[in-house]
Amino acid sequence: MHLESNLVDCFDCRILILAGEIDVHTGPKLRTQVFELLDENTSPLLIDMTGVAFCDSAGLAVAAAAQRHARLRGCPLALVGLSARVNRVFEVTGLDRFVATYPTLADAARDLTDSDQP
Template identity: 40%
Template sequence: MGGEVDLYTAPQLRSELVGALDEGARRLLVDMSRVEFCDSTGISVLLSAMKRSRDKGGDLEIVAPRPAVTKVLEVTGLDEVFVIHPDLDALPVAAGTGTAP
């Protein structure tokens, strides 16, 4: 995913995340290394997917958020809710992982 996650692009993200969960993924890794901006609609999609994943015994993890996205997560306190990996290289890989690029 790249650019902005907002009112216009959030439905695509939701579709990808729900699709991965429907296909059996439990651990969702969301690569946000190319996302410059994420508004409340995008945050809502991430929270909803995290809840669905956790209901299935998994989780949603945010990977490599850019500074603007990190700031939103920190201001909202969601940096304490989501598992956040600072970069792609430090990712632990496990079976049952679904990714949303």
């Protein structure tokens, strides 16, 4: 299994671009990377999942843990561009009610940088 990531710093947020699969093999490394980014500063972190073809329960666990950590750090966090298949997994498990998801980066950036997030 393979997952690539690339971090882009924007004006008011950071974007972690992912491509590949999030599963039991790639999840732990992704979790560590996301936690480190959340610990660096509190500017919004958008995780672009447009290139993620597969996400299993390990990926859901990473998303849930990342959201909890982001809240503790006071850092807005959102997932962006989930495929229909991945989005369905989030909906079925109810995780979409716990972790903010957006169809586009523009939607997420506008919402997270214009609001009064803690």
